Each structure stands twice: as structure tokens, then as C-alpha cells.
Amino acid sequence: MDFKAINPARTGLVIVDLQNDFLHPDGAYARGGQTSAAIAALPARVLPVANALRAAGGWIVSTQFTLVPGKGGEPFISPHLKELRPFLGKGDFCPGAWGHRLVDELQPADLSVEKVAYSAFYMTRLEWVLRKAGIDTLMVCGIVTNGGVASTVRDAHVRDFRTIVLSDGCAAFSQETHDRAIGDLGTVSRVMTCAEAEALVAGR
Template structure:
């Protein structure tokens, strides 16, 4: 296998929800003051890995959390999310909008998959895209560690994808929450660092 222990032609960096509305200061969360240094640092930390994997024949796949516009353009928001994030409003995470897109630092993605819940596999085309592209190994990163990342990793596991969760390539709104989530995922995946993954990709 190329890159030591992974076949790069069958490997993807799966970026969970690193979108402008989550990460950029002018996005929906930034405007509401819902930010965390751990999350803000992720795009820059992940960029070398994305570039290395893409340059060696691997893939970059971006999941895009989506608020589907309903009648009058008002977003369809699940009750639990509305209670948790009451600031979400019309235009936030809207398909095709600036806020909905993957942050510029990590562009371009080879595949973009919209998601409407925590897991990128729930009622989406994720499994179809990965299997059609011949991808069977995933380096999973993004936000939030205990939400979208954890749910996506667990769903990938039950679908027999080989997964690695990037312990310093994920973020949550508190260090304790992040650490607990990484520990809890140890039953279904192997936690490695971004540097570990980069070494696997480059053979260094």
C-alpha cells in the first residue's frame, strides 16, 4: 500500500462541517459570538494534510451542514437545534450560500455532501459517493467532536469503512467535551494526530 498503511487511491480526508457559517467570524456562529479557539485553528492545521493527500491521488470530501429553506425561505430547523442555537435564522447554512461553503483554507473538495443531521450518512448520498469513488478508508476531522464527528465515525464504522479520527483535527466548544468524545470513540476507531496522518500519506 502507498503511504505505508493506507492505499491513498482509496483514502479520503472527510471534513465534517468546516463551513463559513460555523468557522468564519462573519458566519452565523461568529456573528452570535459562538466561537472557540480550538475550532478556529482547525482549517490551518488540516490544510497540509488535505494538500498532501490530494497531491498523491487521495480525496478530500466535505460534509456541509444544511438548513433546508422552507416556505418563504425560512429554514427547517429541528426543535432540539432551535432550542440549542436560537440565533439561527433565514439564510444561515442555506444551500449555495457563502455561509454554507467549505472554508477557503481547505478548498477545493473533490466531493461535497449536504447533511441535515449530526451524521453525514443520515439521509444523504455520502455512502453512495464514497463507494462509487472506491474510497474505503477515512481520516475524519472537523466539528463538533461530540456531535457531527462522533456520529459520522460511528455510522462509517457500521458500514465497514476503515476510519481514523484525527484527535487534533477535530474540535468542540470545550476541551473536556472534545477529550471525552475522542476517548469514547476508541471502541470503534483509532485516534491519531494530524502529523501521524500526514506521515502515513507521505511515507515520512
């Protein structure tokens, strides 16, 4: 696919899981002792791309990991996630709550989609809203590179969206894991830095 030029009006910046509960010092992961400098740095890196796309008439799409509350507000948590992150509990990643929201630095989003698994396409309305908005090109950023980002990009690829992965707009809990995932994603997607993506949106 030709990436020498894009139509910003048909382009969406898909921000995967950059939510308060993941990134903010008062969020669920910080309370559980799970922090990462590489992940915390992402909003500032992604913001210039978001601003360029907004100025050019593009779309900001926030996909937000969700723990759906059941009876008494206790969330449904997959066994593998509960084993990996035992600190997660009632109120974390709850729809409508502060922790569930896109971080302030990247607000506002034009489209927001709740997700319950790695891929933002799995059992969500994401494809429907993208098609309705006329979006055919996705710039994907967020966390984690080998999880939510990789799964979303691969699902977008098989749905015939043009995809661009922002290599420095994604992160994982280890640099080695991030680098390996970016290398793998290069087989199904174009890979660019945030600076390169910003220039592409601006037509430079």
C-alpha cells in the first residue's frame, strides 16, 4: 500500500489503552506497584501526532480496556489476568470511572470504544464506527506493544485497513519485548516514528 500520502480526513489515530488506571500515579497499576517509565512517556510522544491529525481534520480514536462490573460492582476478570495482576479489583477500569478514561494529555477523543480483551476489534463496535466515519487508515499507538497493540493491528490488517504502527508511540514492560513485537508487526504494517507520522499527516 502507498504511504507516500494519506487523506487525514480518512485517518484515525487509534490510541490503545492509554488510560488513567494504567498510567496515572493514582491509577490501579501504580497502586499495584506496576509502573514503567517507557509507558509513562507515551502521551507526550503521541500528542504531536494527535494535534497534527486534529488540525488536518483526522480522527482520534480511544480504545479503553474495561473490567465489566457484575453483581455488587465486582468486576469480571479473566483467570489469566487475575493471576498476572492480582491487585485488580472493584472499581478498576470501570466504565465511566476516572481510571477508565483516556489520559488528560490526549483528550478529547472523537470516538471511544470499550474493549474487554487484547484486540480492540474483539466483540466491540470499533469496525462499525470506523466504517461509518469513513476511516480507512489507522495509526496505532499505545500499550502494550505485544498485547493490545499487536492484536489490534493484526485484526485491522485482515479487515483491509491500512495500518501504521508508531514505533516510539508504543511500549511494553520490557524493551526487548517491545522491539521484538515491532519487528513482527513490520510484516503486516508500515512502521514509523511519531515524528515521521506527524510529517506524513502534514504532507511534508
